[in-house]
Amino acid sequence: MVGGNPSTLRNPRKDRIDPFIFKFQFKNVEYSSGRNKTILCYLVHKEKTNDGLLRGYLEDEHTSTHAEEAFFTQCLPDYDPALKYTVTWYVTSSPCSACAKKIAEVLRARKNVRLTIFSARLFWWEEAEIQAGLRALHSGGCKLRIMKPLDFSYMWDTFVENDEQPLNLWEDCKENYEYYHEKLADILQ
Template sequence: MADKGNSLTRRKERKEEVSAELTKDVQKMKDEGERAADNGEVPSAEAAASDAAVASSQDGDLQVEPMELPPFEIIQGDRIDPFAFKFQFKNVEYSSGRNKTFLCYLVDLGNTADGLLKGYLEDEHMGSHAEEAFFIQCIPNYDPSLRYTITWYVSSSPCSACAAKIAEVLKARKNIKLSIFAARLFEWEETEIQAGLKAMHDAGCKLRVMKPLDFSYTWDTFVENEEEPLNLWEDCKENYEYYQEKLADILQ
């Protein structure tokens, strides 16, 4: 979940771009309406609306209300794009540019007709995070009489807010057993992040950093790999050991 601020910055920049584009478009329609009036033609509805917008300004300067862009939605699917997987799940120490969370999930409901549920969620951090969205979108019809064995393979460990919510869910729903395997530890140096990881662990969540074999399993199970094997990056094992050592120190 690194670089969440980048999403807010991009959204602000996009709103400014949209506002500028709207200003140009409305000014163009105004000019066309004026030319049509000079030629004795009836101006179009767009030109009339443009004139009304201009008339509403006391000094004659065009004023356009900025468009409010909707937040990015949670994406849910069966298979991840291979290029996205290789970038987002790479267990580098510095995760600049990786401003999403990919959450691959397996849900075993035991002896039920639904059997094993499988898929992935992807977020942009503008609305709900993937971890929170999982409990809403993937198991919306929670049944306290069932036993849920849930496994997540995530591109980075949860933020402090998500960790707190996960801990609350596990405390309230004792029939849910959750294991989280994370490619990277998100801002693990921060005190509140460490507290969140401990809270999940204390609530019964199994936490571990993804091993090289976990990356290959996730690639085979959740990625549109066209039956091509995953070629692990050179420092994959070294980075796993680095993160796993940090996690062990936090949870001890």
């Protein structure tokens, strides 16, 4: 699904994630058995325009490619090199090595796009190829972050059909954040 800014949705379907899917897919557990879909929630701000903030999400199972790659073709199809873009992603896990390479290429080609990626988990972080991809993203100007408990609450309020109910974070959310934060810091040294 591709959502948009609340007043001008480009897709008639809902632009919010089901709460059960959010709690399952974004849970920042170390062993993510069964959590094999990528959900990418995005915010896009184009400077010097009256378009407002573009908000929505993609699931890789609803695109013909990985969600990270689909973002650039489906959510920024009218890319304007004269504008500055500030893009924030909240993803279920960090990019695979192929996606990291493609994102780094896009950022090199589009110097006016600033990307910050908040990941709930690190994808196969022990693999040398994944680590190299994350380092390439980082050196290419992409800010890589692990989602803190506050980030999950922000996502709940911004991207989830929550009927205005507060998010009850899982018991080990903070400890899992600290674990992944440390692993990412080690990779990016």
